[in-house]
Amino acid sequence: xxxxxxxxxxxxxxxxxxxxxxxxxxxxxxxxxxxxxxxxxxxxxxxxxxxxxxxxxxxxxxxxxxxxxxxxxxxxxxxxxxxxxxxxxxxxxxxxxxxxxxxxxxxxxxxxxxxxxxxxxxxxxxxxxxxxxxxxxxxxxxxxxxxxxxxxxxxxxxxxxxxxxxxxxxxxxxxxxxxxxxxxxxxxxxxxxxxxxxxxxxxxxxxxxxxxxxxxxxxxxxxxxxxxxxxxxxxxxxxxx
Numbered sequence: 001x002x003x004x005x006x007x008x009x010x011x012x013x014x015x016x017x018x019x020x021x022x023x024x025x026x027x028x029x030x031x032x033x034x035x036x037x038x039x040x041x042x043x044x045x046x047x048x049x050x051x052x053x054x055x056x057x058x059x060x061x062x063x064x065x066x067x068x069x070x071x072x073x074x075x076x077x078x079x080x081x082x083x084x085x086x087x088x089x090x091x092x093x094x095x096x097x098x099x100x101x102x103x104x105x106x107x108x109x110x111x112x113x114x115x116x117x118x119x120x121x122x123x124x125x126x127x128x129x130x131x132x133x134x135x136x137x138x139x140x141x142x143x144x145x146x147x148x149x150x151x152x153x154x155x156x157x158x159x160x161x162x163x164x165x166x167x168x169x170x171x172x173x174x175x176x177x178x179x180x181x182x183x184x185x186x187x188x189x190x191x192x193x194x195x196x197x198x199x200x201x202x203x204x205x206x207x208x209x210x211x212x213x214x215x216x217x218x219x220x221x222x223x224x225x226x227x228x229x230x231x232x233x234x235x236x237x238x239x240x241x
Contacts (some may be wrong), residue, residue, distance in 0.1 A: 003229065009039075009078050019050075021235045021239075022049070024049070029050075029051045030053065032055075037077055038077050041078040044078070052080055054079050056082070057074055058103075059099070059105070080110065083223075084103045084104055085117045086091040090117075101144060103232075104116060104145070104206070105145075117136040117155075118134050118136075118157060118181075118201070119157055119159055122158060138181065138184065141186050147193050151196065153197075155197065155198070156200040156202045157199065162203040167205070168204060171215070174201050174213055178219050179218045198221065207234065207237070210236070211240040
């Protein structure tokens with residue numbers, strides 16, 4: 001929930017103007033507040049290298065759900081991706097496993113790629129059951145999908161304890177969880193599904209640590225927060241691959 005409309009437009013204009021500076025081998029997705037999605041969609045019609053994503057959705061196709069936005073409405077304005085189960089949605093709006101599965105299925109039905117977030121708080125990390133905690137989030141919300149559908153989902157690992165706290169996950173700690181997610185996916189489905197799954201890292205990733213993080217075997221990209229609010233930082237992150 002950052003930037004008013006003039007600021008958001010300026011950031012998008014700066015990204016578009018910097019197109020030639022971006023790593024063209026990297027996929028780029030921006031997920032602005034919902035109120036800007038329609039205007040951004042129009043601006044991006046001639047810039048297919050920059051895809052549009054939403055931060056949230058409702059699982060019902062339509063109806064009396066005041067204030068919510070359906071996946072079909074997102075599809076109608078050109079949204080290609082949507083976050084599901086971001087840690088702030090889980091913590092602040094009590095979004096549970098069953099609800100998140102409904103959202104994932106609703107997005108897949110509209111051919112919108114879900115970016116499914118998982119991760120652990122500091123107290124969970126300290127309890128030494130954090131691995132089980134993270135895997136349960138995936139098992140209970142995603143493993144009801146068949147192999148074809150799970151292959152369309154992007155997973156984003158968020159070590160919540162390392163976001164805005166001053167604490168930092170090392171590249172090795174991040175890699176450990178990414179590898180765990182991939183191994184568990186292989187067990188549930190098969191090696192091919194696991195190998196091709198895109199797993200993003202979303203814990204205080206910035207230009208200064210991105211290269212080391214993105215160099216890890218099982219980290220396929222980043223789910224970027226504060227560092228995405230400056231065009232030059234966004235470009236630097238892109239070129240960290």
